[in-house]
Amino acid sequence: MDPYRNPFAPGAGSRPPELAGRSVILDMARISCGRAVNGRNARPIMLLGLRGVGKTVLLNEIGWNAEREGLLVSRAESPEGESLARLIFPEMRKVMRSLSGVEAAKHLATRGLKGLRNFASIFKIEMAGVEVGVEPEPGLAETGDLQYDLPDLFTLIGKAAQAAGRGWLLLIDEVQYLSESDLSALIVALHRTSQEGLPVLMVGAGLPQIARLAGEAKSYAERLFQYPSVGALDPVSAGQAVEKPVLDEDATVAPEALQAIYERTKGYPFFIQELASVVWDNSEGPEITAADVERSYVETLARLDEGFFKVRVDRLTKAEVQFVKAMAQLGDGPYAMADIAKSMGRSQSSLGPARASIISKGMIFSSDHGYLDFTVPLFAEFMRRQG
Ligand SMILES: Nc1ncnc2c1ncn2[C@@H]1O[C@H](COP(=O)(O)OP(=O)(O)OP(=O)(O)O)[C@@H](O)[C@H]1O
Ligand SMILES: [Mg+2]
Structure with missing residues (x-):
């Protein structure tokens, strides 16, 4: 559909057309x-x-x-x-x-x-x-x-x-x-x-x-303090985040398409904006279909890999990249520090400085005593895609 009318707002801090679920x-x-x-x-x-x-x-x-x-x-x-x-x-x-x-x-x-x-x-x-x-x-x-x-x-x-x-x-x-x-x-x-x-x-x-x-x-x-947590959107909110802006532009979106967007993005807002934006451009309209979502998925992943995910990795040194790769190879988090050290064939204490540095760069955090996780959602999958 007309890219000039694309309502979606991928990008850090960009105001979404519909601030759903908050x-x-x-x-x-x-x-x-x-x-x-x-x-x-x-x-x-x-x-x-x-x-x-x-x-x-x-x-x-x-x-x-x-x-x-x-x-x-x-x-x-x-x-x-x-x-x-x-x-x-x-x-x-x-x-x-x-x-x-x-x-x-x-x-x-x-x-x-x-x-x-x-x-x-x-x-x-x-x-x-x-x-x-x-x-x-x-x-x-x-x-x-x-x-x-x-x-x-x-x-x-x-x-x-x-x-x-x-x-x-x-x-x-x-x-x-x-x-x-x-x-x-x-x-x-x-x-x-x-x-x-x-x-x-x-x-x-x-x-x-x-x-x-x-x-x-x-x-x-x-x-x-009050500490409200801000997380992925639930299926209903994720649906609103996509459907409302589409309706406002006089187009429609099939329920199966909304569901496919939710499944592909797991409700993560940055991913929703990026995918919905690509889907809009790729769709013939006036109704967005599940097939539009499917054929836009690979392109969206490539965009995220080149943007959202890549800027994070680029801030790491080679040794730090090895560390996060080892984490990703273990599956999805959280990751026991002991398992990371073992898979790298290193002692936990020798990894201390790398761990501290990656934490200070805001890439990983200590989710629980002795455990680490990525601060970037779906990051482990991204690292595995990089081979
Ligand atoms: N409630 C929402 N509904 C739909 N889209 C949203 C919502 N909240 C944020 N977005 C979209 O998600 C993306 C990321 O938003 P934002 O930059 O505010 O995240 P952040 O948590 O500050 O990320 P970072 O930790 O990297 O700074 C933007 O494209 C924004 O438009
Ligand atoms: Mg921010």
């Missing part, structure tokens, strides 16, 4: 935002899921919903190796600046800007354009220890937002890349604002190991 999480976020704004206890949310399940698009949607409700929304994505201080400084500054324009919040926000100025200088963050009329104030967010300074700033933002009758929503993607001390500081800051009943909420997203990382950073993190 209403529970969207409602959870909406309620938490509403509670936070009203000074009621609202637990921060950490979306946990594998690669390509739709965490980024969910965060974006949560952000838009919150903006529509009048919250101030900050967005940050943690790139590997970047400090939290640097990452969220510009966001905090934007929020303080916008609050300083509200009469009722002016005083607090100005104090916040002073704190930010100290913060920037102690954490060596260059500020483009010095704050006009803002004198540094000693003793405010300038210990140089993020565990003290971040809670101070979050509290100031929270108080200013409260005075302005607003709320602040901080969205952080790829949380697993934060260092342990940064994650700790973030948890302490959120704990503080929550204890003080301030209208501050964070929604984070990342790989499943975050739950453990957060627990190791601060033992109370387990009770502080």
Whole structure:
């Protein structure tokens, strides 16, 4: 059918034409935002899921919903190796600046800007354009220890937002890349604002190991956060994700075709978008048939192999590739570390550095004590296809 009218959206972070199967999480976020704004206890949310399940698009949607409700929304994505201080400084500054324009919040926000100025200088963050009329104030967010300074700033933002009758929503993607001390500081800051009943909420997203990382950073993190898991779509939601956009373009899709798409993709959103997009282009229309799905499958796999999967492997060294190959040869995960070592003819301890490095690159995670699994769904099958 006409490729110009193809509604599907393959690609990292691309907004799907139909965000299917996520209403529970969207409602959870909406309620938490509403509670936070009203000074009621609202637990921060950490979306946990594998690669390509739709965490980024969910965060974006949560952000838009919150903006529509009048919250101030900050967005940050943690790139590997970047400090939290640097990452969220510009966001905090934007929020303080916008609050300083509200009469009722002016005083607090100005104090916040002073704190930010100290913060920037102690954490060596260059500020483009010095704050006009803002004198540094000693003793405010300038210990140089993020565990003290971040809670101070979050509290100031929270108080200013409260005075302005607003709320602040901080969205952080790829949380697993934060260092342990940064994650700790973030948890302490959120704990503080929550204890003080301030209208501050964070929604984070990342790989499943975050739950453990957060627990190791601060033992109370387990009770502080809500951890909804974002996974593959069930057959009904997967069907909606495909059918609704097709109907909107005045075409139809046979029930057998929907079922074939579900079976081929196992409900994984990245795969659904890619397959549905190829199917659309290949179909004569106006009805998409199961045969269209079947003849599009190989092409879709080739696209994923060249894109989605390949970019992940390209980040690994040769020795690391051997490691993940050995995992894939064992079948589908999770994989006992002992079995991986055995199949490679190596000792577990000699594989420790490779294991740690692949984990830090976000390719595998420790699913349970002594067990590993891939963070990329269907990755083992991909590795086996490579021979
Ligand atoms: N609920 C959904 N229904 C249909 N398609 C979806 C849904 N959620 C995400 N998608 C599609 O899945 C793909 C991956 O989404 P996204 O980039 O948000 O995943 P992610 O979990 O952030 O992945 P990564 O961990 O690699 O960053 C996109 O093409 C997006 O359009
Ligand atoms: Mg993402």
